Amino acid sequence: MSVYFEVSGPADGPAVVLLHSSVCDRRMWDPQWGPLAEAGFRVVRLDFRTCGNSPAAQATYSDDGDVLALMDRLGVERAAVVGSSYGGQVALQIAALHPERVTRLALLCAGRPGYRPDSPEVEEFRAAEDALTEAGDLAGAAALNARTWLGPDADQAAHALVQAMQLGNFQGALASTGDHELPAPEVDLAAITVPVLAVGGAHDLPDYRHIAAELPALVPGARHVELPWAGHLPSMERPAEITDLMLEFLHPIR
Numbered sequence: 001m002s003v004y005f006e007v008s009g010p011a012d013g014p015a016v017v018l019l020h021s022s023v024c025d026r027r028m029w030d031p032q033w034g035p036l037a038e039a040g041f042r043v044v045r046l047d048f049r050t051c052g053n054s055p056a057a058q059a060t061y062s063d064d065g066d067v068l069a070l071m072d073r074l075g076v077e078r079a080a081v082v083g084s085s086y087g088g089q090v091a092l093q094i095a096a097l098h099p100e101r102v103t104r105l106a107l108l109c110a111g112r113p114g115y116r117p118d119s120p121e122v123e124e125f126r127a128a129e130d131a132l133t134e135a136g137d138l139a140g141a142a143a144l145n146a147r148t149w150l151g152p153d154a155d156q157a158a159h160a161l162v163q164a165m166q167l168g169n170f171q172g173a174l175a176s177t178g179d180h181e182l183p184a185p186e187v188d189l190a191a192i193t194v195p196v197l198a199v200g201g202a203h204d205l206p207d208y209r210h211i212a213a214e215l216p217a218l219v220p221g222a223r224h225v226e227l228p229w230a231g232h233l234p235s236m237e238r239p240a241e242i243t244d245l246m247l248e249f250l251h252p253i254r
Contacts, residue, residue: 002055002057003066004052004053004054005047005070006046007042007043007074008034008037009036009038009041010042014080014103015042015043015079015080016036016041016044016080016082016250017044017046017067017076017080018043018044018083019086019087020047020052020086021084021233022085023233024051024165024166025047026046028161028165028236029045029235031235031239031240031243032239032243032246033045036243039250044074046067048063048090049066049181050176051168052169054172056173056176056177057180060180060181062181063090064094064097067081071101077101078101080102080103080104081094081095081104081106082105084110085109085110085111088107088109089110089112091105091110092110092192093113093187096188096192097185099191099193104194104196104197104249104250105192105194105196105197106199106246107197107198107199108235108242109199109201109230109233110198110211110212110215112189112211112215113187113189114184114186115211129141129145132144133170138170142162142163146158148232149162149233150232150233150236151229151231151237152203152231153238154231154236162233162236190218190220192222193220193221195221195223195249196221196222197222198213198223198224199224199225199234199245200213200230201231202227203229203230204230204231213226227241
């Protein structure tokens with residue numbers, strides 16, 4: 001097992017797996033970590049490859065494969081999966097390809113398998129980020145990410161943490177000696193049959209608002225909620241509100 005992970009809560013509690021945004025690492029879930037465990041869930045969080053404390057891969061891998069391998073290692077047959085941004089995309093892929101492993105999905109401003117955001121706003125962000133990273137200004141690129149992805153209610157501590165996590169991810173990616181990630185398989189989202197909560201943010205970039213709003217048309221029984229105050233990382237912007245939202249949605253599996 002090559003990814004760093006942490007586990008909290010009662011060993012016999014229903015499992016919840018937290019998957020982070022590519023801008024972040026497992027620490028983005030700090031506000032939800034304790035309350036979920038205290039509510040009786042067995043909570044698992046991990047760092048994707050080159051993020052946080054996880055090293056670069058030395059052999060072929062996939063992020064969804066890493067999640068499933070970790071569940072196997074921990075003896076978790078089925079789990080609710082909570083995914084933020086890219087973590088939501090991974091969660092959707094797991095639920096579509098391995099529906100027997102998932103009890104429900106909570107998706108916070110998620111990406112979607114096979115969907116590449118390409119709005120003018122995203123392209124402008126990518127160009128600005130590329131210019132900074134090519135100039136060697138990784139700290140400036142990390143600050144740009146925090147400004148772009150955090151909504152107006154995020155405090156300075158949230159901005160500082162996102163900058164630190166993204167800077168670490170940039171450095172981890174640069175330290176990688178090769179790309180060993182397997183190509184993403186095709187995914188049929190209609191194969192997902194578990195309850196799905198698709199959360200969007202009114203202050204997010206339009207691509208991600210569209211993904212969340214469209215999901216009920218692609219996943220049977222999915223429910224869409226747009227938060228009028230949220231940007232792209234609502235669990236870090238109003239942590240207590242998202243914790244309550246997660247607990248309410250996860251309550252049936254307790």
